[in-house]
Amino acid sequence: MTSHKVGELAKATGLTVRTLHHYDHVGLVRPSGRTASGHRLYDESDVRRLYAVLALRQLGLPLEDIGAALAGTSGLGELLTRHREHLDRQLVAIRTLHAHLTTMLATLDDGVGVTDFLALIREVTTVDETVKQYFSEAQLAELAERRSRLGGQEDVQRKWQDLIPRVQRAIDTGTDPASTAGRALAAEWMSLLEAFHGGDPGLRDSLYRMQADNSERIRREHGGPSPEQLDFIRRANAAS
The missing domain is CATH 1.10.490 (Globin-like)
Incomplete structure (x- = not known):
């Protein structure tokens, strides 16, 4: 059976040796063997597991969720759904921030003082609590983008x-x-x-x-x- 040393596997996957050591430490990808001098050896099943980890990492899942999915203690579909919802919230936050920055850059001039700039930030980013009761986060992001396009x-x-x-x-x-x-x-x-x-x-x-x-x-x-x-x-x- 083919075995891979940690350095060889790191080079093949583009990971660092330190990352592979960390995966071993947290129990995510543990080598099945050791050399006589104690160095890690990964067999083909270990390599397949590592590539499964990398595939899930590409989707942005945290290591603890990847471990749970591979162990079968948590359904992959449930994890991916939860992660997609997390990404949706991040996208809304990024859209809102981008719109706020666009509005401030359009309004800002070179002579603005710190006090004026802070007032501008408050004016752009503050949303009345009443408004939040009627509009979702995604809708608030859309309104912020519309405001930036209209220039205030x-x-x-x-x-x-x-x-x-x-x-x-x-x-x-x-x-x-x-x-x-x-x-x-x-x-x-x-x-x-x-x-x-x-x-x-x-x-x-x-x-x-x-x-x-x-x-x-x-x-x-x-x-x-x-x-x-x-x-x-x-x-x-x-x-x-």
Whole structure:
């Protein structure tokens, strides 16, 4: 039977001798034999096990999970599913971080001070706890990316601050929601909402639920629309 010394196996697999020693120490891949002088010898079954370990490592599984899978004490499918969920969370975190950095780089100028920079970080990364109740981590990452593509929300906020009073004036002057003017206001309204949810049904539904559950707070703290204004827009949209 062919046996491989630790140095030979390290060279063949691209691993270091130290890594193979560690695998032996933790019981992951133990050599089946020893030379007369005590050096490790790996037989073909040991090598096959090592390549199984390397294949699972390529998937990013931690050593303890690999050991459990090879020992048969934990199902491989379950381990891979759990690991994929872990990777999904990492991807969301990376997407969010990338979007935050993009927004800050677009906003930052060479003359910004430390205090201004810290304020910018807080403004970009802080998410209201209420918002977190309605949007998943993946949706929050999507919103952060959308924000970075739009270059911030200041322009959108200004447009809302201009549009909401115009809708109220239309109501006060008795404008018919089904009129050309009413339908134009509704189209502008829906366009601004589109900038937020990008046509994604999940984001749109989460936004509507958040608005419905927190309409009074949104109106009081952020100048959001009143029920009367929302009803005007709904009727204008129905007439379109």
